Amino acid sequence: MSTPKHCAWCNAEIAAPHTAALVEGDASMTCCSEACAVNRKHATDSNYKALIPLCTAQLKQGISAELADECYISMEAVTTSVKIEAMESTLLQICEGKGMLPSDPIEGVGVEGLSATLRLIGLKKTGRETQHGVKIGTARGALDLIQCAEYGGEHAYQVYNFCAAPAQDESDDWMRDLLNE
Numbered sequence: 001m002s003t004p005k006h007c008a009w010c011n012a013e014i015a016a017p018h019t020a021a022l023v024e025g026d027a028s029m030t031c032c033s034e035a036c037a038v039n040r041k042h043a044t045d046s047n048y049k050a051l052i053p054l055c056t057a058q059l060k061q062g063i064s065a066e067l068a069d070e071c072y073i074s075m076e077a078v079t080t081s082v083k084i085e086a087m088e089s090t091l092l093q094i095c096e097g098k099g100m101l102p103s104d105p106i107e108g109v110g111v112e113g114l115s116a117t118l119r120l121i122g123l124k125k126t127g128r129e130t131q132h133g134v135k136i137g138t139a140r141g142a143l144d145l146i147q148c149a150e151y152g153g154e155h156a157y158q159v160y161n162f163c164a165a166p167a168q169d170e171s172d173d174w175m176r177d178l179l180n181e
């Protein structure tokens with residue numbers, strides 16, 4: 001078996017012996033470092049290769065006011081244009097690859113914005129892990145790992161969503177989360 005020449009994540013040349021193989025025996029899945037191997041694993045788990053086409057198709061189609069109101073669930077009075085804006089921003093960020101890695105999550109759309117967008121493109125949430133007190137840039141907040149899947153489909157996805165800590169009380173958060181499970 002020939003030695004792989006490039007890292008499966010950063011594409012850097014790998015001097016033998018290589019340091020981390022993601023899948024044992026699979027030379028095409030060999031990375032130059034542990035950090036690259038972790039990123040490559042996140043990228044594989046995210047399944048963005050299949051998720052991005054769903055988002056570009058939705059952006060092309062546009063988001064009607066009816067769809068926005070149907071998909072975006074909130075306890076607060078959110079205007080339809082704000083709902084559409086949040087969903088468009090989420091779709092665009094995913095198309096740019098944001099949300100694939102915990103170090104580069106989706107930002108500025110909140111729990112509601114991401115939940116609405118997943119509904120919009122026909123996905124259901126299947127899991128959620130929240131890390132509190134995470135710092136992204138200068139902002140501190142919660143980092144959600146949202147797992148989702150197609151209804152009756154075979155594809156599963158995962159997306160990292162950063163929600164900057166707002167000044168709001170905890171009962172509100174609890175209700176919001178419940179509504180968007």
Ligand SMILES: [Zn+2]
Pocket residue numbers: 007008009010011012031032033036
């Ligand atoms: Zn690398």
